[in-house]
Amino acid sequence: MRGQTSMITIAIAIVMIVFIMIFLLTSSLVPQQSQTLKSEYRNLYAHNMLLSMLRMETRCGSISDVLKGAYFGGGKCDSMPFLEARLPGYINSVLYATGNTEYEWFFEATPKDFQGSVLGFGNPAVKDSMEKWDARTMITWEDYQLDVKIYIRTK
């Protein structure tokens, strides 16, 4: 009788442990799915932020043209002062309009196959942050390529 009782107790204990394990396993899967969706959204956001900025037309032409002007001169206006004065405002206005004011960013343009300094706007600490996400594109003019990136993280 005593042996039977112990057997049943052990069996019940095993069933309980299995239930708890299933519970813990599945409850950890749901936040994982949510995390994947969050990261998908952030990638889409960063990608669209970068492309929308570069395409956007201002009184000095598109931002992409203004960047070209910053390296090679020409263009409708003095490119560097324009970028310094306006680019952060454009990016911040998008962050505000999308309700993502908790984001901070760093915009960087690096010449790929020509001499020129790296242009950076925003908070440089974002680039070295572990918790950042980014988007990247290449702007091509004739034989020249400019590597443009945006890094975003939450404050």
Add this chain to the structure above:
Amino acid sequence: MKSQADVMEYLVLVIMIMLIAFFVLLLVFGFQLFTAGSEQAVAKERRSLFLLQSIISSNMLNNPQYQTGSVFDDSKLTVIRCEDIEKLFGEDAWINITVLKDESVCDNVAPEWRKRNCIKALKEEANTLCTTNNYPKCNVWTFCGENKKERMIYRSIPVNIHRKINGTIELGVLTVGVPGGA
């Protein structure tokens, strides 16, 4: 004496089994409630993301010159109706596209009073809902406004809007809302 002990042992066993059964039931129901709620929230999040991705790559709204999408034609936005949107992207969704006005267009306006008027005019034009009557002097398109409810999950991303009248590309924001927010 021995049989009394056996009965006691049985009693203890029955109570233990009942307790464990109760605990397991509690666990199962709790688990059901927890996963149902979480999965519903994840499904809503997934739907809003899917909507964003579908809208930015839809030929019905985008300018065909931009293969990568996310450049909406203002003329297409002005004529499209909620019924078309519902056929394309499903019911219950609320969609808003807003052009962010670029104040730099007033940078070179002089004297100062004219510059102020330029910025004032831009601000007045901001948040003007586009209809076939006021197009192109407007900068907001909203579809299926009647679907907008208090409890919605909203997602926004930056986009561009192609202004057909002067051929320029402006900066804007696409927002979608799907019912089911907390």
